[in-house]
Amino acid sequence: MRGMRKGTTAVAFFLCAVVPGFAQLPQFKPGFNLFSKDQDVQLGKESAGQIEKQVEVVNNKELTDYIANIGKKLAAQPQADKYPYTFKVVNDKSINAFALPGGPAFVHTGLIAAADNEAQIAGVLAHEITHVALRHGTNQVSKANLIQLPAMLASQKLGGGILGQLGQLGIGLGANSLLLKFSRTAETQADLMGAQIAAQAGYDPVEMARFFEKLEAGGGQRGPQFLSDHPNPGNRMKAIQDMIKQMPQRNYAGDSGQLARMKTLVAGIPAPKKTMAQAQAQEQAQGQQQGGTATTPAGLSLPNSRPSGRMQQFQGKEFRISYPENWQTAPSQDNSSVTIAPPSGAQQGQNGLSVGYGTIVAFYKPQNANVSLWQATDELVSQLRGGDPSMRAGRDMPVETRVGGKSAIVTSLYANSIFQGQTELDRLVTVAHPSGIMYIVFISPDSERQYVDQAFNQMLRSVQFSF
Template identity: 40%
Template structure:
């Protein structure tokens, strides 16, 4: 209640400016980091590609244009530190927005829904852009000791960066536990960094012609909703990555007193229309990376074959022998379901399947149709060709019709060699799904295949897909 009264008081600017002026304006500094600007941008680019794989980035020309209109006004200010910022919309109802090192920024639809005016959205952009401009993510990364040797190695690799064969900056960041999401080192900031981003963001807003107090207002408004019945989705996560450094409105107001007297006329005038567009968007589509993740809650299947366990992902379920292990290496990417010793670290820091199962989605080349029963042969063939490109020993039999999880599927027998040059037999099941071509790989040495066949059949037959998902 206290906050609400205070918030109403803020609507009268005089209240804000009548605050006592501190003797000196607070200094905000750009953090030191061992990453060069080029490395920061490379890291951000790779992390952004990962965001696009994991989340439903909306192709709404109208909203994207609007975000960029606001963002580019802010980007022109000296406080933005001349990074190549760009702005995209994520179809996700939780409150969130984040900027990656070097400038890619993503805004959730939930955040636009929670905002009451364009200035508040500009405030969030300015705050997030300030984390980039002040190099907060990069500074946190380079505090990790391992970076020293990693960057030594990368220097030696030179042009090999990002060309597929080597573990890229982002791949190494993930191995260090950076990843995406609320706990990521790239996005979770200390209270000191939060305050610096608020102050730098407020200065950025004023320089771009937005009323800087909106930045403090929006954060404070969300803080007031914490723990209430009307708490928006994702608010806890939002504040765990942007911890409150104290009364934001107070110290932003104090800072504003040092700005040259100005009016704040900037506005696209399109906020109401954009809000309508955002409200009318279809529900988000789950992307492959999310569909492979283990489902939370729900009831496990009870009719499992003896000695088998159930793995329930968001996009499918499969059983596997109780003595095996199921998981995603480094917390993301393909699902491996393997017996002891069934996989090994590959040369390019990936994971190579030796014996057991691997499950993921193949997304057809951009522009190609969503996989469906009608183009199953074609998309499977495209997938086989892409596999053959990376594996010169691969030989494929003619795909045979099969049924997986009640859906039309193909089963293709392949032979190849592991990186140890031992022979390998692979059964590949492919099923068309909306998010991509779902596939199950079952692999074993030819000498062991008759031993594994019953297990493999049991696994393939156990697959189900959730109702209502295509």
């Protein structure tokens, strides 16, 4: 039976995609991301492992199968992008559900108890699947950590856990985590693509909107955790209904008719020993303790960081650059970006892996593909400033130049240096790339210009691109 239903769904989707009479449904693509898809999956596995230590995963096979079967139908839709999804039930009375990068999804027993019908549960799961497929969690982490992440993700080659590394940047799974709390744009996408996924799997997508409305209406003082992690992007109900109008009419036959039975099962589960909220509070307290001890004095040294006169070459995926022999390279897995820094010029500390002396070559994809190099540079600068509140405009106006035979813009920025009491000068060079911009950041304390200017100029002149 299930096979047949799946078959008809696939045909319906196929028709809607090719028959010109139907309005073209909006399609969504993942945004800028420094993680690879495999790294999303690895991060999700590590995170799920940690969460399952903190909460009580329900062991009732009937209930778990029920949620997993709904999840499977949704995950089979093309928009879900074939991530290794898993679906588990958490014993927690609060109304919540969440998904981690790469696929692990969790539904609280409180949400099952609160749902009026199966389509509401399916709608929430389809919404969560969209966050996974569009990689919203790692997109947010990428945008907030443009400087630190390329080197950090590169060090993954050495086998450390990604979650542990993100912890160094102050990113965990606690309340307000960048991995679990989404922007309004991400919410709009999750609502609209979630509605498509739910409908294709045989569930009336209007029920997702009804469920959100119900949560808002009955929210109480702070509202359920679900709404604080998935804020209403505005006119949620109307946007979903407008989306439904564009979709082909269907018979929604997905309901298994078992929800009442599941509610009885949920009601019979004893209260958990520990809830997610308690676990998060505990994690946060631990994080503060760790933060306190993580400020071990590293071997930061200005004289040791200064570039030697001799240069060697780094070959990246689409660029080549010379760099001082006494600096080290930390390329990304596919060599598309690299951090080049002296060991005494970078620090793993309270605020994550910070480069105070060195050079970063990386790629940035603007939100809108059709922007000029100037506009894309502006967007990158505001992203960088979002990741470092101390960052501000430098004393030089941005200027156009040529690098590696291509037009480039040089923007100078100031920030607080990891070298105490020093002002950091970041010279940002941006070059147009067919699918975004390549950027090079030359980083040093402002007071070190006499030692670095020659080396930085030499590095910039050595740059060659192959795109």
